Amino acid sequence: MGKTGIISAGAYIPYYYIPRAVLSAGWDAKGSKGNRSVINFDEDSVTLAFEAAEDCLGILDREKTDALFFASTTAPYAEKAHSALVSTALDLKDVFAADFAQCTKAGTSALRLAMDACSAGSFNQVVVTSADCRNAFPKTSQEQMFGDAAAAAAVGTEHVIAELDAVVSTTNEITDIWRNAGDQYINIAEARFVTNHGYMTEMVKAIKAAVAKAGLSFEQIDKFIFTTSNMKDHLTLAKKLKIQPEKVQNTFMMEVGYCGAAQPLFLLTAALLEAKPGDRLLLAAYGNGADAFVFTVTDEVSKLKKNTISKYLENRGELRSYGQFLSFRGLLQADPGQPYNIKSSTAAEWRLQDTYIRCYGSRCKKCGLTMFPVNRVCEGCHSLDDYETFRAPDYKVKVFSYTLDNYAGRSDFPLLGHIIAEDEMGTRYYMNSTDFMREDIQVDAEMEFTFRKIHNLANFVNYYWKVRPVRRMKGGND
Amino acid sequence: MAESIKDRVAIVGMGCSKFGERFDCSLSDLIIEAAYEAYHDARIDPSQIEAVYFGNVRANQIAGNPVADALKLNGIPMFRNSNWCCSGHVALINACLAVASGVYDCVMAIGAEKLKDTGFGGLGIGRGDSAVMENRRTAPGSFGLIATRYFSQYGLSMDEGRRMLAKIAVKNHANGFLTPKAHFHKLISVEDVLNSSIIAFPLTLFDCCGNSDGASAAIITRADIARGMRTDPIYVKGFGSAIDSTMPHFRPGFSWTSFPSLVKSSHDAYAMAGIRNPREEIDVAEVHDCFSVTEMCIYEDFGFSARGKCRSDIEEGFFERTGGLPVNIDGGLKCFGHPVGASGIRMTYEIYHQLQGTVDNPERQLKNVSRGLSNTFGGPPQFSCVLILGNEKG
Secondary structure, eight states: OOOOOEEEEEEEEEEEEEEHHHHHHTTTTTOOEEEEOOOOTTHHHHHHHHHHHHHHHTTGGGGGOOOEEEEEOOOOOSSHHHHHHHHHHHTTOOOOOEEEEETTTTTHHHHHHHHHHHHTTSSSEEEEEEEOOOOOOTTSSSHHHHOOEEEEEEEEEESOOOOEEEEEEOOOOSSSEOOOOTTTOEOOOHHHHHHHIIHHHHHHHHHHHHHTTTTGGGGSSSEEEEESSSHHHHHHHEEEEEEEOGGGGGOOOOOOOOOOHHHHHHHHHHHHHHTTTOOEEEEEEEEESEEEEEEEEEEGGGGOOOOHHHHHHSEEEEOOOOOHHHHHHSSSOOOOOOSOOOOHHHHHHHTTTHHHHHHHHEEEEETEEEEESOOSOOTOOOOBBBBEEEEEGGGEEEEEEEEEEESSSSSSSSEEEEEEEEEOOOOOEEEOOOOOOOOGGTTTTEEEEEEEEOOGGGGOOOOEEEEEEEESSSSTTO | OOOOTTTTTTEEEEEEEOOOOTTOOHHHHHHHHHHHHHHHTTTTOOGGEEEEEEEOOOOOSSSSSHHHHHEEEESEEEEEEOOGGGGGHHHHHHHHHHHHHHSSEEEEEEEEETTTSSSSOOOOOOOSSOOTTTTOOOHHHHHHHHHHHHHHHOOOHHHHHHHHHHHHHHHHHHTTTTTTTTOOOOOHHHHHHHOOEEEEEEEEEGGGGGOBBOOOOOEEEEHHHHHHHHHHHHEEEEEEEEEEESSGGTTTTSSOOHHHHHHHHHHHHHEEEEEEOOHOOOOOEEEOOBBBHHHHHHHHTSSHHHHHHTHHHHHHTTTSSTTTSSSSSSSSSHHHHOOOGHHHHHHHHHHHHHHHOOOOGGGGSSSOOEEEEEEETTTTTTTEEEEEEESSOO
């Protein structure tokens, strides 16, 4: 068994971003610079975490995964294992699944325990996926600084791209940033109290201890990856520790924003994409204490797809309405529209999870015809129950026909694409489109599958798949 | 086919309510309006009805209750079907089969639908059985898929394709303008269609039919006693009914420009009726124009136009009132709206009167017509029914 470390990393940035100026214009005020990323109305921390993990699994053998950790402060359920849902959407089988929550350090808590578990030989390949879409009170600077995103890292002991040299964690009981059960919005105590007695104190403590534990000096660290809730705290921290600003990892605050529990792995992924073999990286994340890791990058780092983050940043859509921003996040109820004709049921959702969550089609063993979803009777030869399944999202699809329906969607986004798609095997799919502009939808246009939140019929979150113009698979997994 | 139904049963009376936004009427009122016109037309007493075949999709009550309660038909069998847009035709076909079997001498087929009591303009969100797979599927969204694919397959630009479809809407509105019982009476131009708001690209408002309320009924008897009831009974020449396996959205290899159920149902009906060349032998047709593109697709699948060539027929006015084969001469679903269960019998009502020469507005009456066809096509779409009528035996 080799040294434990990171074996892959991935990220996800939602399709939409909103200029901070648009948020402030909603209050006739001057806004901060830059953009923040925003979830679409069909996204939540589960779907974001799925995307990052799917990206991360691109260079790995999915079947070797034996544990999945989900980390978020904004998981949709107060009680239910999101890790079970995400691992099923990822088509992982027989895995240990666990949720980490309630703290912006949840992502690194999961990462540390994944390292420990692999070091102990308990697991061979652990996927840690973290996502957040936190809400700050409207009109606050946090509303502008926050961003929605996800990031994942896989941990193992073989083909490691960044070996773990040391890890130190601190704990601090401080009510600096909190959200009461049932609340929509986070609370923040007085700024200087929060910064000085929370973030700065714990980060300094953990970082110094981790560098010392690794037997290194600060000069020997090539990149410092610090989480930050704003444009400057990480730079103030660097100054305090006498670290040159160029050694501090870019925080994507201008493009993405502060993505909570996802930020540590997001910034780690970004750092790994630029790292050279032999580089030493220090990752420090805050949340009622701090976790600090020291990694040494190996030759295997070249396996990471260089466009893991850029492919998402280069393919985005601008949201121009504060109303949609609020409504997509469920903070404002727009016109509820007509009622659904269909009914949902937890039993049906469970029974049909190979279709709804795993997105399987069937391939007839007799005549080879592929169909979606799984069909017991073959359309081609009428064979009964004589099929093997395949995972549709492993394939790109092309548009066979489409309609752009101006009234079929939600009132806050009425445009809906009805897509008839076909994969290379000739399987036909009917899916709704998401994350698209009208002009993206054309006959023969390439699309990919994405896991989305559909509605809350029967009082639970009903998830299913949609198709979107290619973002994830471009130059990546395919 | 063991034996054709040709000339074994006849329609001796029909009724049709005014179609429209009948906020003043219940489902029961609509049923009464259609049924009593049919009784009167057939010159029968309600007690002569031996069985009822009822087409309806959305009534709150299930079974035959809406008809039994409205018409006070006591102690007779009522067979209800909910075969989507084809419910009216399925009621008609089942009524014909029952009489042809010799079990009954006089039955009623009735279709009725009340769509305007929902409290909102549309039909609600989502279709199908699954809570998520078709949670936002709409009718315009499904039928629009035919248009996009047809234009792509036959190399029509969006503008060329949309203009072709617009001509169908213009034709049907010109016809519906002459039909008192239609919902809409409005003459429109191709530009009106193209400039109206887009519902589901490439379909605009005027490419789509409306939601309305309505009912229609037919009294069916044995052909050999029909002449004793009236001098001008209309004979059933043949029917076809077919459903495609696997919803087209998920069916591998599905073309989206032709529907096997349309082809099969029309061929079966032609075979029963002894029709070899429908373009020449059908004198008038009422086909399913829930959207202009549906009617376009039917031209080719029914053999009215050559495959991929309907555009020239449309441009040349072949399906207009003065053309070689007038289609939807009463204005079609475009002008009547589509109260789902009622539409098939409403279409047949027009054919029945055209063949009798008793159309309610002489301006719409065709001359020298002896064979007429009615058709509904429904579901996601997946299901087609065809009925062919004639005004003489043989």
